Amino acid sequence: MPPQPLDSTASADSISGMALFLDVDGCLIDLAERPEDVVVPAGLIGDLERLSTRIGGALALVSGRAIADLDRLFAPLSLPAAGQHGLEWRAAPAGPVERVPVDRTVLARLAAALADFATGKTGLRVEPKGAAVAIHYRQATALGPDVIAFAETLLAGTAGWHALAGKMVVEFKPDGVDKGSAVERFLALPPFAGRRPLAAGDDVTDEDAFAAALRHDGVALQVGDREPTVANRRLPDPAAMRDWIARLAASR
Template structure:
């Protein structure tokens, strides 16, 4: 395991995933929690880096705000389909929920026949969860693929016990690149920490920009550096613990 170099707030811009990176993965996505010490450290990093700090997540920005309160931060939610350029800015949605209506109806109908799967409707994305039922992975894949029916206007992303579909043309890498084009990120070296397959898009862009890509946990990755787990992330950032 290659430990990443220390974060330098004078020249780095920090981008972090949420689930599996800042908080542990749990069966109930609403039951995650982060320690006060970790929140204080993130606020310190944001201040020390001149605001060059953003959270990139598959979650909606409103959910991130609730879990990370009282911290305010730049963010990309739903893999970049929601964007908040600065902590004080309004949330901008790059697509409306109505575009997903046909898929929403098809997936909802199919799930009625498979009670072991659960639908999370993010508005601009639909997520089929099979956490706790790993034997249903194939069924979740098939269900979403059937709903999309080869329409190239949609993108299917597979993560930790989830299959997600949203409009094509956006991912965490594109969102990160957009942040890097403007202050306070412009001219800094990007650092991105994530744990899931969806974070590989961000790792790729960070490497293209000469930055530091950090994979959390096991599994194949294009990232050059590794941290073992969530608590390792918080220790690397300088907080004592990442758990509540």
């Protein structure tokens, strides 16, 4: 069954017992041609801070970005966060960041192979992400099938790693960690424990977080119209998501 529209008129009281796990790019903020060109709209940082306070701090960012990048975007606000699709994890605002150990030799080999592949192909961009590496083709959409085919070939002999395909991007990361495992880890700790989860996101990379929320009788909120999805609720775009957050943050 397709996701049903989210009740965007809900009050803060209606989510007082919930834990919110929010993707960033394409969910809270609009996508840009390059990840470094995104803009955090005026008012969003304050709304997130107020909403987090109203639900007892049970609000975390769960993103493909590194946590340091999230802190830069949302400064001075610091939130619990999972970065790089769960390869980084921070339990509390401004707390220490835990990082999953990765094989740096394999990571360097993958990054070099992607750089060689992208050489001479206008619009392709390789992004080192610390514990992972991604190749973007948003500025060269016609090359998408070639990028995906190359990713499959590159990983054919690489045990313990997989390619995560998202919107105009393929990311290479170690097996065993994803946004769903990050959500599960948060739900085992205060202030998230015992709350009903709501996981929001826009991309296939958010499906693991959606599944985790649904396992706990929660809400899986798809932002946009991507199909297929396991999500059970939907908002049309990041602007609608920001409006919903603003209403919750402002309600009494």
